[in-house]
Amino acid sequence: MGLLTILKKMKQKEKEVRLLMLGLDNAGKTTILKKFNGEDIDTISPTLGFNIKTLEHRGFKLNVWDVGGQRSLRSYWRNYFESTDGLIWVVDSADRMRIQDCKQELHSLLLEERLAGSTLLVFANKQDLPGSLSSEDIKKMLDLDNIKSHHWRILPCSAVTGEHLLEGIDWTIDDIASRIFTMD
Amino acid sequence: MMMSNSPGDFHCLSLGEDQEELFTENSNSNVVDTQFDIIIGYIEDIIMEEKFQTLQNSFLERFYKEFEETEENKFIYTDIHKEYVNVLEKCLEDELSMRVPDFSMIEFTKQIIERKSELDGEIFEILLTFSDFVAFKDMFLDYRAAKEGKTVDLSTGLTITSYSEMPCDRGEINFGQN
Numbered sequence: 001m002g003l004l005t006i007l008k009k010m011k012q013k014e015k016e017v018r019l020l021m022l023g024l025d026n027a028g029k030t031t032i033l034k035k036f037n038g039e040d041i042d043t044i045s046p047t048l049g050f051n052i053k054t055l056e057h058r059g060f061k062l063n064v065w066d067v068g069g070q071r072s073l074r075s076y077w078r079n080y081f082e083s084t085d086g087l088i089w090v091v092d093s094a095d096r097m098r099i100q101d102c103k104q105e106l107h108s109l110l111l112e113e114r115l116a117g118s119t120l121l122v123f124a125n126k127q128d129l130p131g132s133l134s135s136e137d138i139k140k141m142l143d144l145d146n147i148k149s150h151h152w153r154i155l156p157c158s159a160v161t162g163e164h165l166l167e168g169i170d171w172t173i174d175d176i177a178s179r180i181f182t183m184d
Numbered sequence: 185m186m187m188s189n190s191p192g193d194f195h196c197l198s199l200g201e202d203q204e205e206l207f208t209e210n211s212n213s214n215v216v217d218t219q220f221d222i223i224i225g226y227i228e229d230i231i232m233e234e235k236f237q238t239l240q241n242s243f244l245e246r247f248y249k250e251f252e253e254t255e256e257n258k259f260i261y262t263d264i265h266k267e268y269v270n271v272l273e274k275c276l277e278d279e280l281s282m283r284v285p286d287f288s289m290i291e292f293t294k295q296i297i298e299r300k301s302e303l304d305g306e307i308f309e310i311l312l313t314f315s316d317f318v319a320f321k322d323m324f325l326d327y328r329a330a331k332e333g334k335t336v337d338l339s340t341g342l343t344i345t346s347y348s349e350m351p352c353d354r355g356e357i358n359f360g361q362n
Contacts, residue, residue, distance in 0.1 A: 002293075003273055003292070003293050004272070004273055006296065006297065051257065052317065073259075079259070
């Protein structure tokens with residue numbers, strides 16, 4: 001690891017948190033990011049690269065990285081693992097067809113060494129859509145109870161209404177903070 | 185990779201000036217402090233020098249066309265950023281090795297970690313911007329804008345109120361928000 005990387009890591013001690021938001025395409029990652037940041041969510045198109053937002057929240061500086069989820073883009077995800085404190089896995093709760101694909105992608109991420117120790121928040125998004133699966137259903141279908149390698153939590157949410165977004169982010173920060181910032 | 189120009193062939197050419205004998209006294213523990221401060225001083229010199237600036241500039245020149253004024257980032261930015269950090273770091277290390285006999289980057293980074301509570305100086309802010317992605321992207325966008333003559337149009341944010349309409353008798357220029 002080089003000098004600049006080390007400096008950057010040390011800088012992060014001042015309550016900087018890096019969150020990586022991943023999930024299949026059309027799960028609503030960018031919409032969540034923009035909604036949380038108070039931006040307009042009417043004109044969001046599929047992400048082909050990645051977005052970054054730096055948000056001030058509860059005295060923390062959140063660096064949120066949102067990377068495109070199309071199949072052809074998923075090989076790029078690994079370029080963004082480094083220094084991740086929290087992984088936000090976004091699920092389209094109305095997309096029953098791809099829930100297996102969703103499960104596989106999540107579980108292979110959890111094996112990543114560079115994500116070891118990171119907090120996992122699963123957002124069961126699109127709860128505002130009729131026929132969407134409940135977070136309880138998704139918990140079972142994604143086999144979350146078998147995750148022992150990460151602190152995790154699942155929350156139902158809607159990026160459109162904003163329901164539970166804040167709660168999810170707050171839990172993630174609390175979990176990260178209890179691991180990292182109590183050491184000082 | 186996606187890059188048509190490999191950035192890997194950038195080198196930091198060094199002239200080797202400023203080589204000095206650093207350790208004239210070894211009698212107390214201040215030697216470590218002194219050496220640390222000397223290295224920091226050298227880093228300050230190095231990043232101000234033409235060589236370093238030229239390196240940075242040639243990097244900008246080579247890749248600025250990849251960068252677009254859109255909120256979303258392309259994956260290639262990350263490749264370019266990684267290469268940029270590597271190149272600048274290599275330059276710093278090469279230059280320090282020229283100036284400090286037996287310089288070890290590993291040793292130096294260890295010292296930095298030990299002294300992290302002291303790291304508030306401007307030099308660290310500058311070093312940090314080298315590795316901060318958002319600062320990196322902005323640097324490229326600014327460079328491109330300047331290159332293509334799209335410098336910021338200040339007139340849109342400037343309101344000039346005529347003297348006679350001024351509520352007080354001093355001439356003022358208001359910088360409006362929009």
